[in-house]
Amino acid sequence: MKNVIITGANSGLGFETAKKIAKDKDYRVILACRNDEKAKQAMADITAATGNENTDAMKLDVSLLSSVRKFAEEYIEKYGTVNVLINNAGISSMRESGTTAEGFEVVFATNYLGHFLLTLLLLPHFSDVGRIINITSDMHNPPGGIEWQGVEYLAYKAMADRRRYAYSKLCAIYFTHKLDEILKSRESSVTVNSFNPGFMAATNFSGGHADKLRSFAVKTTMPERYGELGSSSDALTRIATEEGFSKVSGEYFDRSVNTKRSSDLSYVKENGEELWAKSLEYCGIKGY
Ligand SMILES: NC(=O)c1ccc[n+]([C@@H]2O[C@H](COP(=O)([O-])OP(=O)(O)OC[C@H]3O[C@@H](n4cnc5c(N)ncnc54)[C@H](OP(=O)(O)O)[C@@H]3O)[C@@H](O)[C@H]2O)c1
Numbered sequence: 310m311k312n313v314i315i316t317g318a319n320s321g322l323g324f325e326t327a328k329k330i331a332k333d334k335d336y337r338v339i340l341a342c343r344n345d346e347k348a349k350q351a352m353a354d355i356t357a358a359t360g361n362e363n364t365d366a367m368k369l370d371v372s373l374l375s376s377v378r379k380f381a382e383e384y385i386e387k388y389g390t391v392n393v394l395i396n397n398a399g400i401s402s403m404r405e406s407g408t409t410a411e412g413f414e415v416v417f418a419t420n421y422l423g424h425f426l427l428t429l430l431l432l433p434h435f436s437d438v439g440r441i442i443n444i445t446s447d448m449h450n451p452p453g454g455i456e457w458q459g460v461e462y463l464a465y466k467a468m469a470d471r472r473r474y475a476y477s478k479l480c481a482i483y484f485t486h487k488l489d490e491i492l493k494s495r496e497s498s499v500t501v502n503s504f505n506p507g508f509m510a511a512t513n514f515s516g517g518h519a520d521k522l523r524s525f526a527v528k529t530t531m532p533e534r535y536g537e538l539g540s541s542s543d544a545l546t547r548i549a550t551e552e553g554f555s556k557v558s559g560e561y562f563d564r565s566v567n568t569k570r571s572s573d574l575s576y577v578k579e580n581g582e583e584l585w586a587k588s589l590e591y592c593g594i595k596g597y
């Protein structure tokens with residue numbers, strides 16, 4: 310039995326991917342969600358659709374480091390090993406703002422920092438051929454571009470900055486690159502990649518903003534940013550499970566099983582180093 314953890318798996322990309330992976334009864338899918346009721350419903354729907362009884366819903370509010378620690382402890386106690394971790398939960402800066410109870414900017418905390426800690430806590434428990442997939446977005450490179458502002462700005466001060474989402478997804482890519490470098494230097498066979506699903510109108514992400522008109526506009530004017538929930542969840546399922554991807558690491562998958570280069574900014578090494586060092590500090594991890 311292979312264990313797959315998907316954060317934010319009660320709707321959208323996480324849910325569709327969980328359902329597709331669960332079709333193979335060799336996989337146990339663990340839905341790591343902040344809302345118990347929605348998580349239980351998603352679990353029941355997946356079992357009903359696939360006949361796979363090996364699904365579980367576990368409480369995780371990934372925006373809070375305390376919740377991440379609790380989840381990791383309970384998960385290890387219950388299941389012991391991880392085969393695949395999909396860091397999928399995400400929020401838009403158009404819809405949520407403010408700081409978490411722990412004082413971090415909420416989009417940075419949810420889309421990046423919580424997943425950073427979750428990954429590092431689970432890493433010693435990965436199977437030899439484990440896979441980590443960070444869900445990012447082509448909006449890591451928004452129209453007009455962004456400039457690096459330093460980690461402190463993103464973690465605490467970006468309250469009125471509409472680019473908070475873009476920065477959080479850029480951080481996810483820096484995380485992929487740095488973790489890949491560390492895993493390779495340790496000759497680990499665990500892989501880590503970024504996945505961009507593209508603009509998907511059929512999820513809860515934009516909360517109704519992604520109506521038919523907007524979806525049509527993106528498809529026709531920015532086809533390179535347009536995605537479909539069906540094809541993106543198909544691709545994510547394949548990257549997470551197919552043997553052919555077991556050795557691919559450090560890549561950026563673009564709405565498919567094809568890789569491409571992410572933005573030039575995402576390869577600036579000193580930014581990634583700064584982010585790594587600050588993230589360890591924020592999470593209270595020494596000597597990684
Ligand atoms: N849709 C797009 O156009 C698009 C484009 C590029 C990238 N993405 C990325 O794709 C991923 C999935 O998004 P989606 O489009 O499938 O949207 P979605 O349907 O809104 O799914 C997001 C999931 O994340 C969960 N979540 C949010 N905050 C959380 C927290 N603090 N702790 C735990 N779970 C939390 C949500 O739970 P609740 O139901 O409780 O809110 C929901 O299950 C995100 O990382 C997003 O940034 C989406």
